[in-house]
Amino acid sequence: MKVFRHLTTTLVAYGAIVAACVFLAVLAATFTLSLFADIVFSGWMMVSVQIARWFVLWVGVYVIHNVLPIAIAHGRTRREFLAAATGFSAVFAVAMSVLAWLGFLVEDSVYDVMGWRNHPHGSLLAYTLMFAVWCGVGMFVTAAFDRWGYGGALTLPVGLALVAVPGITMPGTDDLPVFRDAPELLGEGWHVVSVFAWMITMALTWAVARAMPVRTRT
Amino acid sequence: MRVDVQGLTVRYGSVTAVDDMSFSLSGNKIYGLLGRNGSGKTSLMSALAGYRKPAGSVLLDGEPVFENAAAMRQVCLVRHMSDAAGKGDKVSHVLEYGAAWRDTWDNAYALELTDLLGISLKTKVGALSLGQGSALGVVVGLASRSPLTMLDESHVGMDTPTRYAFYDALLNDFMAHPRTIIISTHLIEELASLLEEVVIIDSGRLVLQEEADVLRSRGTEVTGNASDVDEFTLGLTVLGEKSLGRTKAAMVYGTLDDSQLIRARQLGLELGPIALQDLFVHLTEPVGGKR
Structure with missing residues (x-):
């Protein structure tokens, strides 16, 4: 519980600060752009889909590469840490998707006032699942690199396949070119596939990190 | 623990x-x-x-x-x-x-x-x-x-x-x-x-x-006249030697028995402990290219 509390309080707070700063920057950029051209898309949507998921993936990397060795050095087991990290990935994904939605609420109001055109954005659930999978893949791939060095590159195709799953139905992404019809066929049921993708990322992270050595760093 | x-x-x-x-x-x-x-x-x-x-x-x-x-x-x-x-x-x-x-x-x-x-x-x-x-x-x-x-x-x-x-x-x-x-x-x-x-x-x-004390007792520093020290250390494992004029100090590995202690006294040699570090160096010394 101590590890979970630490991860959640520090990284959710950090994520909120980053999101607030980026939102203000996007809004400023949109106003600047509006002086020269018509606004026909949501800047926040592009950020929340294209950039935010990479930020969330980086958080997954940070959790395994930086915080796991620290936790072990302070007397915690990998099992305790991974249980906390699994819970954290879910909570962090929810927090980030709520932040994304708060951004949309504000942005929609601004767009209405300014008479700018907007685009539909994904659901809260879709964002949560996308962030959860990206965070989990960050953990999994990092655990593989930390354990096997360059051999961890072999897990990259698996990671890429997993992160593609929740983004398929998300406006602002163009994932999965081959199976374009699959999400439409499954409808909202596609979220179940995304939940499975997240469960697979966490199971793989556990499998790789469970006996991972803490190497000497320089 | x-x-x-x-x-x-x-x-x-x-x-x-x-x-x-x-x-x-x-x-x-x-x-x-x-x-x-x-x-x-x-x-x-x-x-x-x-x-x-x-x-x-x-x-x-x-x-x-x-x-x-x-x-x-x-x-x-x-x-x-x-x-x-x-x-x-x-x-x-x-x-x-x-x-x-x-x-x-x-x-x-x-x-x-x-x-x-x-x-x-x-x-x-x-x-x-x-x-x-x-x-x-x-x-x-x-x-x-x-x-x-x-x-x-x-x-x-x-x-x-x-x-x-x-x-x-x-x-x-x-x-x-x-x-x-x-x-x-x-x-x-x-x-x-x-x-x-x-x-x-x-x-x-x-x-x-x-x-640590037992390990230290395994080594002895023998100090005295150079020729007396050489005579005393003949056949013993000598870890190192230092000379200053006619005075010599030799570090010997191994416990000295009573007869050796008596002989040292007869020769007027001073016996003292040697440094743990010197014993460590000796014990991990490469022998024949291998440790």
Whole structure:
């Protein structure tokens, strides 16, 4: 519980600060752009889909590469840490998707006032699942690199396949070119596939990190 | 805390860092873990701390350590600061980690030590000098108050006054809170007076485990007239010699029997203890290109 509390309080707070700063920057950029051209898309949507998921993936990397060795050095087991990290990935994904939605609420109001055109954005659930999978893949791939060095590159195709799953139905992404019809066929049921993708990322992270050595760093 | 190691092997690819090692530490002592560079000290301590899965058995008070929450709570290994903190963390964050995650952590003592060793709480770990980073490692190790505390070359980069402050703090804290402390160091003579028992390893194998005083008694420095010293040491294992004019001092390995002691007295030779460091060098000396 101590590890979970630490991860959640520090990284959710950090994520909120980053999101607030980026939102203000996007809004400023949109106003600047509006002086020269018509606004026909949501800047926040592009950020929340294209950039935010990479930020969330980086958080997954940070959790395994930086915080796991620290936790072990302070007397915690990998099992305790991974249980906390699994819970954290879910909570962090929810927090980030709520932040994304708060951004949309504000942005929609601004767009209405300014008479700018907007685009539909994904659901809260879709964002949560996308962030959860990206965070989990960050953990999994990092655990593989930390354990096997360059051999961890072999897990990259698996990671890429997993992160593609929740983004398929998300406006602002163009994932999965081959199976374009699959999400439409499954409808909202596609979220179940995304939940499975997240469960697979966490199971793989556990499998790789469970006996991972803490190497000497320089 | 008692430590039992049985058939421990640590490999990195084709390199064997610890080779089928077995020993036991009865606990509540300050142990010196001595070995040359690459002898396997860090790998051994990493296995003792649950940093890596052991091939063989590592038991702390009879319990396996790897992924055992109860046993892991009792151990603290400080190799250097990067294990216990990120480079972007402030020193104050490092203490917060300890306070949050270790039940045995003494934060008041940690603050006292950071002050004693001259470490600013606001400085980022990555901005600390090598010596300050080592000192912070000492803070983490001692303030953890772990029943098994291991300090791996914690003196690295420390200036002499800081090292002496570290040795004093170590001894005082051990006296106040007896526990099993394992220290690896290359500055053997500086720490020799603190060590109760010595474990010497070389090329991943156990060379010797002995009470420090017993080990010291295995060597004798013989000083006197050069020709008398040469006569006395004939046939003995001589670790080294120093001459000044007609006076010579020779370091002899092995216990002297009564007849040898009488002969030394007859020749007017002075007998004294030799440094632990000299014994260590001898015991790990390469023989025929191999150690």
